[in-house]
Amino acid sequence: MFRKLYDWTLRQAASPRAEPVLGAISFVESSVFPIPADVLFVPMCLSRPERAMRYALIATVTSVLGGIFGWAIGLWFFDLIAQPVLEFYGKLDAFNALKSETGETAILVMLVTSGLSHLPPMKVVTILSGVVAFDLKLFIISAIIARGGRFYLLAWLLQRHGLAITGFIERRLPWVALVTCLALAGGAFLLKH
Structure with missing residues (x-):
């Protein structure tokens, strides 16, 4: 099933829509x-490549709106919608583990890291943010920074370096995400102290 969804998604890149x-x-x-x-x-x-920044804007805006939708699901419809979805994707255990770390700083760091690198998965963090009633304004700001930063940086790199950058990104994304997480954790620590 996932392979069919993946193949369908790739076919859409060449579509007029x-x-x-x-x-x-x-x-x-x-x-x-x-x-x-x-x-x-x-x-x-x-x-x-001449439309990369336009694509980044589309992806950022709709991703943030989707995150708000995930937040609303977590806040108002967890039992009805979110729990079955998380069970279907095998993410309920990951969700419950993350739920135990529901401090505001932990949620903020997870929002930024999932927005930048999908670690943990964005859908899990957006729903979790709603479940714990994380501040919606802070949620939106962090989503704009993380998702916008990711899409615009990726668009700029792809515009500038094209195919050569895709291999680099695929091979080193976990390291880039780790460095970003460490920097964010350090920044959160400095802000708190």
Whole structure:
């Protein structure tokens, strides 16, 4: 099933309706969809580099709106919607483990790291943020920074370096995410003390 979804997503990159599909996937990826928007975003930027920043804007706006939707699911519809979705994707245990670390700083760090690197998965963190009633304004600001930062940086790199950068990103993304997490944790520590 996941392979079919993945293949369908890749076919959409070449479609004349690629932009609306990118927006839709970016929206649902932040709350329920298992495939990251990158699988559509990257091919679109590579095929039309002059539109990369436009694609970044579409992906950022719809991803943040999808995150707000995930937050609302967690706040008002966890038992009805979120729990079955998390069980379906096998993420309920990860969700429960994250729920035990519900301090505001922990949620903020998870929002930023999931927005930048999908670690932990964005849909889990957005729903968790709603479950613990994380401040919506802070949620939106962190989502804009993390998701916007990710999409705009990726768009700029793909515009500038094209195919050469995709291999670099794929090989080193966990290290980039780790360095980003450490920097964010250090920044949160400094702000708190």
